Amino acid sequence: MSDITMIHAPQKRVPFAQEAAGALTILALGAVGYFLYPDDLAFLTRLIGIAFLVLSLDLVTGYCGVATLGHAAQFGVGAYAAGIACIRGVTDPVALLGVGLVAGTIMGLISGALITRFRGLPQLVLSIAVGQLVAGLANKLSWLTGGSDGLSGIEPGKVFGVFGFDMYSRTGYLFSLAVLVITFVVLQRFVRSPFGLMCRGIKDDDLRAKMIGVSIYPRLVAMYGVAGAVAGIGGALTAISTGVVGLDSVSFERSAEVLVMLVLGGAGHLWGALAGTVIFMIFEHVVAAANPFHWMTMVGLLLILIVVFAPRGLIAPVMSLWTKMTRKGKAA
Amino acid sequence: MSVLLEARGVCRSFGGLDVTRDVNFKLVSGDRVALIGPNGAGKTTLVNLITGDIAPSRGQFWMGDDDITGLSIPERVRRGLVRTFQTTRLFANLTVADNVALAIMQRKRISRRIFSSATELPEVKAEWSEILAHLGLDHLAYRKVIELAYGQQRLIELAIGLALHPKVLLLDEPAAGVPHDEAPKILDAINRLPADIAVLMIEHDMDLVFKFARRVLVLAAGRLIFEGSPADVTADHEVRRAYLGSYADARHSA
Ligand SMILES: Nc1ncnc2c1ncn2[C@@H]1O[C@H](COP(=O)(O)OP(=O)(O)OP(=O)(O)O)[C@@H](O)[C@H]1O
Ligand SMILES: [Mg+2]
Numbered sequence: 001m002s003d004i005t006m007i008h009a010p011q012k013r014v015p016f017a018q019e020a021a022g023a024l025t026i027l028a029l030g031a032v033g034y035f036l037y038p039d040d041l042a043f044l045t046r047l048i049g050i051a052f053l054v055l056s057l058d059l060v061t062g063y064c065g066v067a068t069l070g071h072a073a074q075f076g077v078g079a080y081a082a083g084i085a086c087i088r089g090v091t092d093p094v095a096l097l098g099v100g101l102v103a104g105t106i107m108g109l110i111s112g113a114l115i116t117r118f119r120g121l122p123q124l125v126l127s128i129a130v131g132q133l134v135a136g137l138a139n140k141l142s143w144l145t146g147g148s149d150g151l152s153g154i155e156p157g158k159v160f161g162v163f164g165f166d167m168y169s170r171t172g173y174l175f176s177l178a179v180l181v182i183t184f185v186v187l188q189r190f191v192r193s194p195f196g197l198m199c200r201g202i203k204d205d206d207l208r209a210k211m212i213g214v215s216i217y218p219r220l221v222a223m224y225g226v227a228g229a230v231a232g233i234g235g236a237l238t239a240i241s242t243g244v245v246g247l248d249s250v251s252f253e254r255s256a257e258v259l260v261m262l263v264l265g266g267a268g269h270l271w272g273a274l275a276g277t278v279i280f281m282i283f284e285h286v287v288a289a290a291n292p293f294h295w296m297t298m299v300g301l302l303l304i305l306i307v308v309f310a311p312r313g314l315i316a317p318v319m320s321l322w323t324k325m326t327r328k329g330k331a332a
Numbered sequence: 333m334s335v336l337l338e339a340r341g342v343c344r345s346f347g348g349l350d351v352t353r354d355v356n357f358k359l360v361s362g363d364r365v366a367l368i369g370p371n372g373a374g375k376t377t378l379v380n381l382i383t384g385d386i387a388p389s390r391g392q393f394w395m396g397d398d399d400i401t402g403l404s405i406p407e408r409v410r411r412g413l414v415r416t417f418q419t420t421r422l423f424a425n426l427t428v429a430d431n432v433a434l435a436i437m438q439r440k441r442i443s444r445r446i447f448s449s450a451t452e453l454p455e456v457k458a459e460w461s462e463i464l465a466h467l468g469l470d471h472l473a474y475r476k477v478i479e480l481a482y483g484q485q486r487l488i489e490l491a492i493g494l495a496l497h498p499k500v501l502l503l504d505e506p507a508a509g510v511p512h513d514e515a516p517k518i519l520d521a522i523n524r525l526p527a528d529i530a531v532l533m534i535e536h537d538m539d540l541v542f543k544f545a546r547r548v549l550v551l552a553a554g555r556l557i558f559e560g561s562p563a564d565v566t567a568d569h570e571v572r573r574a575y576l577g578s579y580a581d582a583r584h585s586a
Contacts, residue, residue: 189447190446192449193445193446193448193449194442194443194444194445194448195443195444195445195446196446196450197426197430197433197434197450197451198434198438198443200423200425200426201423201426201430204423204424204426205421205423207385207405207421208422209423209434210405211405211409211414211417211421212409212435212439212496213406213410213438213439214406214438214443
């Protein structure tokens with residue numbers, strides 16, 4: 001039986017061992033990208049930005065069971081906010097991340113307050129509506145957002161006043177990677193906290209949760225706020241490192257694509273979100289370059305295979321293998 | 333004796349079918365009450381009404397001096413009104429320990445913490461270990477609920493109920509589906525509860541009813557038709573006609 005929760009079983013070893021392992025894994029993968037694919041750093045930086053959005057989606061969909069096809073709104077609002085702030089003179093990259101974080105949080109709280117009032121199909125439809133509303137506004141408020149041309153000329157200052165953004169995306173990549181590591185470690189902690197665990201409980205059975213005294217709605221709205229923060233950081237990072245923000249960052253396609261990535265990797269697990277992003281984005285990058293006309297067909301095929309052979313995402317078999325190994329290790 | 337829960341003239345119907353008809357009763361501190369009645373009598377519906385799962389069409393529920401009829405489910409739980417479900421409702425994809433830990437953390441008002449590791453908090457772990465040990469579930473603590481046998485899942489329902497430190501505990505057929513030799517654990521657990529809380533148990537197994545209850549309520553077709561001691565209930569003519577029949581005879585011949 002594949003079994004993701006066992007990873008939460010008692011591992012009375014070094015405190016923060018899981019967090020350290022998580023950080024090191026991401027750093028190692030990041031180093032592979034940096035040294036082996038120096039020409040693709042711009043792409044890999046975009047990948048990391050999207051990873052934030054998929055992680056964010058995982059928080060509401062994988063951990064809380066909220067169905068949404070409008071999640072790009074949180075990401076896009078973060079990106080636009082950071083971009084606009086930068087053009088208007090706030091150029092410190094870390095401050096811009098803060099701007100994205102705050103904007104994403106606010107957007108998350110608003111979306112959550114609307115979307116989690118409902119369940120099932122109405123919830124899904126509402127999430128699309130919220131996403132479309134934000135996309136519509138991004139297009140209409142062209143004095144602020146640049147409309148269909150998007151925002152360009154975003155020129156952030158140096159990170160900590162030392163590392164300037166370069167045309168090879170080296171700084172952008174390393175900065176994004178560092179922020180991802182920090183965010184990921186914090187999230188690892190967060191999803192195992194009482195709050196995070198309760199969200200998984202609500203996803204399993206909300207009547208049971210009510211019957212132990214939990215008010216569901218405020219919890220879900222709060223979780224949406226956290227998810228918004230994560231997505232907002234991703235949006236801001238993308239704005240900072242690419243220098244442009246376009247309507248694609250709030251589009252329905254973006255929302256749908258990240259849902260596909262999450263399902264691909266495995267919802268309900270942070271590693272699933274990361275794995276899904278990496279596999280989907282690289283697949284798209286490689287196949288689209290080789291065969292620009294049929295890459296969507298290939299993606300479709302890949303998805304069908306995954307859903308048939310690994311319905312709980314690619315991460316599930318990996319996790320159950322890991323569990324078996326650690327169980328054996330303990331028995332020995 | 334202080335009244336912990338009171339039903340006043342509670343009625344409920346589903347599309348013309350009167351499932352609860354003018355029900356009045358009181359649960360006082362220290363009560364150990366069995367609620368019995370034939371299948372479909374409306375026992376579970378009554379529990380659903382008490383906990384706020386469904387709203388009564390007429391009547392109110394009171395806890396002490398407060399009318400709780402308008403309160404939400406979680407608000408009632410926070411006042412100590414706790415139930416278990418006849419058909420288990422658990423956090424199926426979480427571990428047994430997590431299921432109980434969530435209830436404990438919610439009771440202790442620490443379930444909003446966002447940075448400590450949930451199940452391993454020492455003060456929480458001590459509690460869930462003890463509850464699970466008493467119910468003989470400790471070896472299953474780190475198993476997912478969904479992997480367990482149904483009888484074991486039934487006991488987890490009870491474990492969650494106990495973890496909430498109820499003032500009024502409503503048990504909807506806690507022994508149904510539990511293997512016979514494990515059923516005494518349920519009584520043991522109830523006997524360990526503080527004496528001053530009120531426990532109402534829906535149960536078909538009359539052996540268990542006789543061991544548990546000091547008072548019996550009989551519900552038939554949505555109406556409370558009898559209230560009295562376990563000994564009286566088997567003697568009561570109307571109850572026997574409505575429901576008991578075979579049980580009473582079995583006890584007399586035993
Ligand atoms: N939500 C509902 N909608 C319609 N009818 C309902 C609903 N809930 C219960 N009923 C009906 O109310 C009647 C009483 O059901 P209830 O589950 O309360 O009986 P019970 O006494 O608990 O029976 P059992 O001993 O089988 O558990 C049944 O006829 C049932 O079909
Ligand atoms: Mg019933």
